[in-house]
Amino acid sequence: MTARTIADRKAEVWARLQTVTDPELDEPVTDLEFVTRADVDAQNRVHIEFRLPTYWCAANFSFLMADDMRTAVKQLPWVNAVSVTLGEHMYADKINAGLAQGLSFQETFGVEADGDLDELRRTFLVKAFQRRQAALLAYLIADGFAPEVLVGLTLGELAALPFDEAGDRLLARYLERRPVVAAVTEPLAFLDADGDPLQSETLPTYVRALRRVDVNAEFNSALCRGLLHARFDTETPFTPRRAGQAAEPPELSV
Structure with missing residues (x-):
């Protein structure tokens, strides 16, 4: 395998990892800088390493992200x-052993397992759907669309609206999560988490309630990024010293 082929395949791996999100923050693990390594060897085996903002991040969240990374990359035909390895975490040894053996979360943690991983995944997918829907609805309301128009929009009518770049992104993100609660044959563009149509008279209140949840998520996102940067110092460039070169003494404040 040529160096160019390996480089191309590494790029494909990173593209697949871009589709994996932190379940609570609904942001790609790559954007959050959780992934530190994604290599491809000559036998087309992929080796991924990642870390999390704190040593005590929940075991089920940690395992879920690792499992999603593995599943996403396995979709590449070659x-x-x-292999996915979690570093510097209180359950790293147990999680890494389970991943290496291809075990489920329940098999890895046994009686310690807290709930079903598929149920947890769906819970956070629904929350992501609600956040993305609220962002799109808020955008459309601010653009002058009346509640009675929005609740009656079909999926085709929504897709045909003249969006700007920001609107296109909100629409794409919403449509990505819409199948979590709606059948592909459902014509209405906007439904609640139970799959029921929204009501025009309560739409503003509905959007405000979901936007408050979104604000909390944005705060958690900022907190996680800050903790990650503080823990691993992801911003300070590393300059290796030459052999025999003494470290410069720190500046003293007076």
């Missing part, structure tokens, strides 16, 4: 195997 991949023969995927």
Whole structure:
């Protein structure tokens, strides 16, 4: 395998990892700088390493992200195997052993497992759907669309609206999560988490309630980024010293 082929395949791996999100923050693990390594060897085996903002991040969240990374990368047709390793975490040894053996979260943690991973995944997918829907609805309301128009929009009518770049992004993100609660044959563009139509008279209140949840998520996102940067110092460039070169003494404040 040529160096160019390996480089191209590494780029494909990173593109697949871009589709994996932190379940609570609904942001790509790559954008959050959780992934520190994604290599491809000559046997088309992929090796991924990641870290999290704190040593005590929940075991189920940690395992969920690792499992989603493995599943996403395995979809590449040329991949023969995927290894995912979590570093510097209180459950790293147990999680990494379970991942290496291809075990589920329940099999890895046994009686310590807190709930079903598929249920947890769906819970956060629904929350992501609600946040993305609220962002799109708020954008449309600010653009002058009346509640009675929005609740009656079909999926085709929504897709045909003349969006700017920001609106296009909100629409794409919403449509990505809409199948979590709506059948592909459902014509209405906007439904609640139970799959029921929204009501025009309560739409502003509905959007405000979901936007408050979104604000909390944005705060958690900023907190996680700050903790990650503080823990791993992701911003200060590393300049290696030459052999025999003494470290410069720190400046003293007076």
